[in-house]
Each structure stands twice: as structure tokens, then as C-alpha cells.
């Protein structure tokens with residue numbers, strides 16, 4: 001401070017702090033540019049400075065120069081350091097130390113930021129804005145702006161055990177501390193099913209950052225698609241610098257490597273996005289040592305591994321996306337977000353963004369409302385996009401186009417997409433006056449040549465697990481230049497690592513799978529049996545899969561054998577579409593494209609394969625006995641089997657599967673079941689004669705899924721739908737069905753969005769279903785009103801024995817109602833009223849009621865607002881209970897201690 005007062009002129013300040021400035025001042029060019037622009041120095045001065053060999057000498061020269069020019073030049077020198085913060089980050093503490101505040105003379109002068117770091121940041125923003133402002137659309141003819149079409153989706157936060165922690169309110173919250181379960185971890189891990197919008201979410205982040213609208217402290221943003229890493233040869237070796245600059249953008253005018261140095265010094269200012277980690281392919285390279293030096297050359301996958309594992313650029317911010325089910329080491333994860341697709345409200349918004357005309361909005365909404373199954377499919381943004389796009393296109397082309405109805409399959413949706421692409425070939429803009437009748441088979445027959453060629457391309461890619469094609473390869477498969485604009489492909493500039501000719505990929509990986517399936521069906525040359533090649537591949541991979549992992553990122557592979565990391569979902573999708581294309585429902589169309597005899601042969605082969613594998617799968621499932629009878633926890637492959645069976649539409653196989661489930665209780669918990677899958681499940685369960693328990697906890701079935709399961713509830717003894725985003729409208733369906741059939745024994749609805757209206761319906765189920773023993777309805781949105789309905793129903797029920805109400809807000813009024821229910825209840829043994837906002841008033845009522853209850857054994861009251869007032873009353877009853885969990889009582893009196901016993 002004393003020094004600052006003495007050194008009251010900038011000239012003296014520079015003299016006094018010369019040593020520090022010489023050692024810390026970087027970005028010489030920016031200082032020189034500004035001194036020159038304001039005429040404090042001339043061109044010749046600049047030349048003299050730049051002639052010095054080292055940076056430190058250059059700084060010395062500059063200091064001499066400005067001090068020679070006088071006080072004004074010295075102050076301007078400091079002012080530049082003050083204004084261009086990013087470039088002179090090291091000197092910011094020094095400015096504080098000297099208490100610098102610019103004079104009005106200095107602020108009258110302008111400062112231009114010509115610092116390489118800021119310039120590079122600007123360049124990155126500019127290129128990122130250009131690359132991210134459009135959303136994928138059909139072909140290269142039509143483009144939609146991201147900001148016009150982007151709609152929020154449900155982004156759920158998970159903890160390290162995959163327990164639901166609520167939703168993200170906005171994308172900015174992605175970087176907030178909320179739900180961080182491992183502060184040492186650096187990766188924000190975003191997972192979700194195929195087509196749920198992971199890539200679009202990253203695109204949105206990139207676009208926001210490019211416009212400086214993202215609340216993340218990042219000067220640089222590097223985006224990578226994991227798919228690009230499969231384009232490198234095994235022998236390729238590159239440096240981290242090349243990985244960053246060659247595959248994003250190159251820093252101009254940076255002779256002293258300042259940008260890269262900055263990145264190494266301040267990795268926390270760098271944000272990375274890596275899209276599609278499930279597509280990373282592992283190979284022998286992974287046994288090579290990890291990369292720890294930023295100067296070393298290594299295979300790009302190793303660099304990726306080291307970046308993700310924090311061995312390189314430790315402290316950088318990283319968002320990684322992958323398909324659900326892709327496991328990575330939890331120690332590197334900071335927080336986890338799972339994308340759940342569109343909620344009904346999002347869907348409405350998306351429809352209104354898509355259609356400007358009210359008439360179209362209404363038509364689509366009416367058609368969707370009539371089909372919960374289609375709505376379920378449309379909760380996945382990709383499927384929704386196809387459905388709405390197809391509607392718009394086909395509606396303008398043809399007289400009366402309706403969306404597919406009740407039993408729409410994924411094959412139907414992708415056939416629609418192909419129809420749209422093919423109907424665009426050679427067609428002029430659709431005219432409102434000249435609408436033609438729609439004939440699907442005609443469109444496909446007319447477009448068969450390009451369709452078969454695209455299918456061939458897709459099959460090739462699928463066989464070699466590489467999804468990027470050169471124009472040459474496309475031509476080899478029979479495509480013409482004109483075909484490329486049909487809409488099946490999109491260019492992928494960023495994968496063009498070597499600056500070579502353009503490369504392309506199929507619009508979306510699921511369309512890729514669909515086209516590969518089409519190729520298998522169309523192929524008249526290969527043996528009919530080869531149609532099953534990807535089923536075999538999936539089985540092989542299932543059997544071979546052992547701890548798949550990147551070397552340091554996911555633990556090391558012990559076997560040393562060539563292990564594949566990628567999920568085999570694209571094969572599973574190909575199989576699924578194969579089932580659809582060979583189904584009887586599509587025979588009418590396919591017979592126009594392939595010989596009917598061959599088609600029948602392939603169908604028979606597929607059917608026989610499916611039957612055999614369903615049988616062996618079901619026999620092989622691990623059964624175990626539980627209090628609720630024989631139970632079987634199905635494996636994820638079971639879900640794919642159900643999906644395939646549904647696509648075939650084969651009642652025989654569905655019947656056989658239903659019979660093959662010998663256990664009385666199947667667990668499909670944490671199986672990633674989404675609402676669209678419920679139709680497939682229902683398709684099989686319809687054929688089941690015997691009663692069945694079904695545990696679907698922790699999935700994403702939503703109200704649409706429950707509606708799809710409606711016909712199956714008649715045989716369900718156990719209905720567990722906890723953590724599934726259900727609202728009261730699901731409970732309406734349940735109440736109708738369960739009360740009609742009265743076989744239900746266990747009802748699990750924990751952690752959904754059920755309100756008092758839903759609670760009233762659950763109360764009806766309790767009253768009307770005489771076998772109902774267990775009801776779990778905790779963590780919903782039930783208040784005293786709903787609490788009273790439930791308590792009154794429980795009071796009347798002679799069968800109910802276990803009730804979980806934890807985490808609602810029934811308060812004292814609700815507690816009073818439960819107290820009444822407890823009084824002399826003949827069977828209620830377990831009750832949880834924890835975390836319900838109950839105070840001592842409610843506690844005293846419960847205590848009084850307990851005096852007249854001799855059966856309650858487990859009673860949870862933790863996390864309420866009881867205090868010592870209630871304690872003595874309840875305490876004397878503790879002895880009666882086996883496990884009275886009554887913590888949460890405040891106060892330190894004798895009563896409390898008694899109570900805590």
C-alpha cells in the first residue's frame with residue numbers, strides 16, 4: 001500500500017514492477033497492436049521489439065519504449081492489460097495489488113483485443129455458431145434452424161446409484177453444483193435411449209456457447225463425435241494439439257503457441273463435449289500405456305481415454321453422452337443426467353412449433369390423442385420428428401393422409417420416412433390444387449433402385465461397424481449424385497480429417513439399422529439364412545462381453561483379447577426392423593419389392609429362429625423363490641425379444657412366449673422400458689391365461705405406457721410402477737381395471753406425480769380390491785385431502801397390511817385421519833408416515849390411536865416436525881413396536897431421549 005502511494009505515476013509503477021512484468025507479460029502482439037493503433041509507437045518501434053529473440057527481451061524493449069514516451073503511454077500500457085483480461089490473466093492480481101483504476105484519459109482511448117487467445121475463442125465461437133445453427137433435416141435441400149425447433153425435453157438427475165433426484169430446470173443447470181455426487185469427477189454424463197436427443201442437446205449447448213448465452217465458464221469449447229475416432233487407422237499417432245486444433249479449428253496468428261500453452265495452463269477454462277461414447281470401438285491399442293504428457297503422440301483413442309480419465313488437461317469440463325446402459329467408471333463422473341424425451345406438455349409445444357397452421361396442429365393432436373401408443377413413441381424426439389415431418393409432407397401431397405393408428409410399429413415409422421424421401425425424387429413442389437391419391441407400394445417400386453442402393457450402403461457399414469462413407473463408396477453401391485439429395489444422407493465435414501473429399505453418413509443411426517434390415521430382406525443373391533446374421537452377431541457379442549473398457553478410463557481389460565466396447569444396439573435395431581419388414585402386415589408392400597417365395601422363406605426362417613431363441617431364453621432365466629412366489633428377473637435382452645415379437649405381429653410367437661413365462665412374477669425393474677415398449681409387453685401378456693405379478697419399477701413408461709398395459713391389468717396380482725413419471729391419469733386407468741378384476745395384491749406407485757385426485761382413486765382401489773395387501777404411494781404429491789381418502793379406505797380394508805406414505809405432505813390433518821384408521825385396525829402391520837410435515841399435534845393423535853392398536857409392528861415417523869410434546873405420548877408405545885423409527889423429533893428433553901430409544 002505504502003509503495004502504491006509513493007508510486008503515484010504509471011511510469012514509476014512500471015519501473016518498480018519491471019521484473020514482474022518481464023516475467024509475466026505474454027501476448028506481446030496485442031500490446032504492440034494497441035500501442036501502434038493509438039500512435040504511442042510507430043511501425044519501426046514495433047519492428048525493433050519483434051527483432052528481439054526472446055519474449056522477455058521483447059517485454060523489456062516495450063517497457064523502455066513506453067517509459068520513453070511518457071506518462072500517458074505508460075498508463076495506456078497498463079490500461080491494455082486491464083481491458084484484455086483473458087490475455088493477461090496472470091497480471092490481474094498485480095492490477096489489484098497496485099489498486100489500478102483507469103483514469104478518464106485512458107478510458108477515452110480504445111483497446112482492441114488482438115490477443116491470440118481471445119481471437120481463437122472468437123474463431124471457435126464463430127465456427128461453432130455456423131456448424132450448429134441448423135438441425136438435421138431431410139437431405140440437403142431443407143434446413144431448419146435449431147433455435148426454431150429445439151424444444152426442452154425431460155432431463156432427470158440421477159445419483160451414483162441411479163436413483164432419481166428430480167429434473168433439471170434448464171440447460172444452464174447442467175453445469176451447476178446441483179446433484180453433483182462426486183466433486184472430484186470431471187464428467188457430466190448424459191445418457192438416454194436412441195433418438196432421445198443427446199446429440200441435439202450438445203448441439204444446443206454448443207450453439208448457446210457460441211452466442212455467449214451459456215452459463216459456463218469456458219473460453220474454449222471443443223466438440224467431438226466419438227464416431228470419428230473409428231476413422232483412424234490403428235497405426236495413426238497424433239498429438240493432443242493436433243487432436244484439438246485439426247478436428248475443431250486452427251488458431252491463426254499464434255506463432256508462439258500461446259493458445260495451446262494457455263489451454264495447458266488453464267484447463268478449467270476448456271469445455272469438451274464428446275457425443276456417442278457407445279460408438280467407441282476398442283481394440284488392441286488399449287493395452288498400450290496411457291498418455292500423460294501433452295506433447296506425446298499417441299493413437300487418438302488413447303488421447304480420448306486420457307482426456308476423459310483426467311490424465312490430460314485435468315480440470316477441464318467435459319460433457320459426455322452415451323446410450324443408456326453404457327457403463328463408465330463412476331469415479332470419473334461428476335453428475336449424471338438421463339434424458340427422458342418429451343413430456344405431454346413438451347409434445348404439445350413441439351407440435352405447435354412444427355405446424356404453423358392451427359388446422360394441422362388440431363388434426364395431429366386429435367390423431368395423437370386417439371393413440372396413446374403413438375404418443376408413447378412420439379415421446380422420443382426422433383420418432384416424433386419423423387411422424388410430424390411425414391404428416392406434413394404426405395398431407396400436402398395426398399388427399400386424405402392420416403397418421404398410422406393403434407398398432408403402429410417402429411417399422412411403420414421408418415417406412416413412412418422412406419416413403420417421404422422416395423416421394424420427393426423427381427417430384428416438383430406439392431401443389432394444393434393437384435393432390436394425388438396415395439399409393440405406398442407405387443412409391444416404393446418407383447424408388448426401388450436408390451432404396452436398394454442406400455440399403456446396400458447401410459449393410460456394408462453395419463458389417464464393418466463404420467458409418468461414414470466416401471462419395472466413391474456410395475457410387476460403388478449404385479448411387480448417383482442425384483440420389484444423394486433424396487434425404488437419406490447428410491454430409492459430415494468434421495470427420496474429414498485429412499482435408500480429403502467429402503464424406504457422408506446416413507441421416508440417423510436408427511435409419512441406418514432400418515436400411516440394413518431392408519438390404520437383408522431385398523437380397524436375392526445371398527443364402528436366405530444370412531437374413532439372421534445380426535441375431536447371431538448379437539448373441540456372439542453377448543457371450544463375449546466381459547468388462548468392456550477403455551484402459552484407464554474404465555479399468556483395464558484383463559483378457560488382452562480384442563474386446564468391443566460399443567453396445568450392439570444398432571444390430572438389435574436391425575433385427576427389430578427385420579421382424580417388421582418380414583411381418584405379415586407388411587407382406588403387401590414387400591411382395592412388390594422381393595419375390596414372394598423368397599419373402600416367405602425368410603419369414604419362416606425368422607419365425608423359427610425367434611421361437612427357438614425365445615424358448616431357450618425363457619428356460620435360461622434365473623428363477624428364485626420369494627415371499628411373493630416364484631420370481632424371475634428378466635435380462636435386458638428379454639425386452640428386445642418382446643420388441644421383435646411385437647414387430648412381427650405374430651400371435652403364435654406371442655402366445656408361446658406368454659406360456660413360456662413359468663414364474664408367477666416377473667421383474668422388469670431398471671430395464672429401461674419406455675412407454676412404447678408397453679404395447680409390446682401387452683401384446684405378449686394378452687395371451688397369458690394365468691395370473692402374473694409385474695414389477696416395472698424405475699423405468700420410463702409414463703401415462704402412455706400405463707394406457708397401453710390396460711388390457712393386461714386384469715391378470716396382474718402385483719402391479720409395481722414406482723418411479724415411472726405417472727400422473728393421476730394413470731391411476732384412473734388402474735382404478736378402472738383393478739377394481740373391475742379385483743385380483744391385485746400389491747400396488748406400487750412410489751415416486752410418481754400423483755396428487756389428491758389420484759389418491760382418491762387409490763383409496764377406491766383399496767376399498768374395492770379385497771386381496772390388496774400392500775400399497776406404496778410415498779413420494780407423490782398428496783396432501784391432507786388425499787391422506788384422508790386413503791386413511792378412510794385403509795380403515796375399511798380388512799386385507800391391507802403394509803402402507804408406505806413416506807414423503808408426501810399430509811400434515812396433522814392427514815395424521816389425524818390415519819390415527820382413526822389405526823385404531824383397532826385388524827391387520828395393518830407396517831405403516832410409514834415419514835416426512836409428511838406432521839407436528840406434535842398429529843403425533844399426539846397417533847399416540848392415542850396406537851393405544852387401541854395391537855397389530856402395528858413397524859411405524860416410521862422420521863423426518864417430521866414432532867417435538868417433545870408428542871414424545872412422552874408416543875414413547876410409552878414404543879415397546880409395542882418392533883421397529884419404531886421415530887427420529888426427527890426436535891428438542892433435548894428427557895422425553896426425546898426416551899423416544900429415541
Ligand SMILES: Nc1ncnc2c1ncn2[C@@H]1O[C@H](COP(=O)(O)OP(=O)(O)OP(=O)(O)O)[C@@H](O)[C@H]1O
Nearest residue numbers: 136149150151194195196197198199200381382385
Ligand atoms: N430437444 C429437441 N428438440 C427438437 N427436436 C429434437 C430434440 N431432440 C431431438 N430432436 C429430434 O430428434 C432427432 C434425433 O435426436 P438425436 O440425434 O439428438 O438423438 P440421440 O439421442 O443422439 O440418438 P442416438 O443415440 O441414436 O444417436 C434430431 O435430429 C431432432 O430432429
